Amino acid sequence: MGGSEDEILVAGIRNKLPHYAEGPIVKGFGRGSTELGFPTANFPEEVIDGLPDELIGGIYWGYAQVQNGPVYGMVMSIGWNPFYNNTKRAMETHILHKFEPSDLYGQHLRVIIADFLRPESNFPSLQALKDAIANDILNANKEMEKEQFSVLKSDPFFQSCAKNCR
Ligand code: ADP
Numbered sequence: 230m231g232g233s234e235d236e237i238l239v240a241g242i243r244n245k246l247p248h249y250a251e252g253p254i255v256k257g258f259g260r261g262s263t264e265l266g267f268p269t270a271n272f273p274e275e276v277i278d279g280l281p282d283e284l285i286g287g288i289y290w291g292y293a294q295v296q297n298g299p300v301y302g303m304v305m306s307i308g309w310n311p312f313y314n315n316t317k318r319a320m321e322t323h324i325l326h327k328f329e330p331s332d333l334y335g336q337h338l339r340v341i342i343a344d345f346l347r348p349e350s351n352f353p354s355l356q357a358l359k360d361a362i363a364n365d366i367l368n369a370n371k372e373m374e375k376e377q378f379s380v381l382k383s384d385p386f387f388q389s390c391a392k393n394c395r
């Protein structure tokens with residue numbers, strides 16, 4: 230990216246952030262991103278319908294909470310699925326935590342999308358995509374240290390662990 234047209238697009242995206250979303254974790258299209266090394270918790274169609282159009286086709290970072298558990302950082306991909314003739318969008322959250330046990334299907338996921346990282350793009354190889362995601366996580370961790378964003382981690386949108394912890 231570069232140039233003023235891109236800057237205008239990014240300003241339009243940031244105007245819609247932070248974005249709050251929640252819903253059950255559903256099965257994806259079975260592409261098995263565990264092979265990528267980055268499992269992504271998928272939201273159902275109804276949650277995707279609540280997205281502003283400006284956010285589609287981008288990679289973001291923010292915060293995520295499963296059920297009433299701790300709040301972790303996350304990276305998210307919001308894009309079109311070519312297998313569904315570009316009519317199905319996917320909203321996939323990779324939570325920056327190693328879950329044990331790792332099956333989160335059916336559990337309630339809350340996310341706050343804090344900021345835009347980069348546009349969704351095509352990569353020449355699986356390794357190039359993996360490298361890009363690893364770099365997204367590095368950038369997310371850097372941004373998380375900024376005070377303007379850290380307030381989101383303790384946003385009342387995330388349920389308190391004090392009364393109803395799991
Ligand atoms: P699907 O195509 O069904 O989304 P994935 O291969 O993307 O399958 O794996 C996503 C699933 O892995 C999630 O729905 C969740 O149950 C589990 N999971 C385990 N750890 C994580 C994590 N750190 N972030 C996201 N999902 C995770």
Ligand code: RBF
Nearest residue numbers: 260262269288304305306323349350351362365
């Ligand atoms: N897929 C792409 O085709 N292009 C991308 O630029 C891209 N970036 C991603 C960034 C992150 C942080 C994550 C979690 C996923 C990204 N993906 C991208 C989606 C990835 O291809 C998808 O999770 C798998 O195909 C499994 O559904």
Ligand code: MG
Nearest residue numbers: 257269270271
């Ligand atoms: Mg997934």
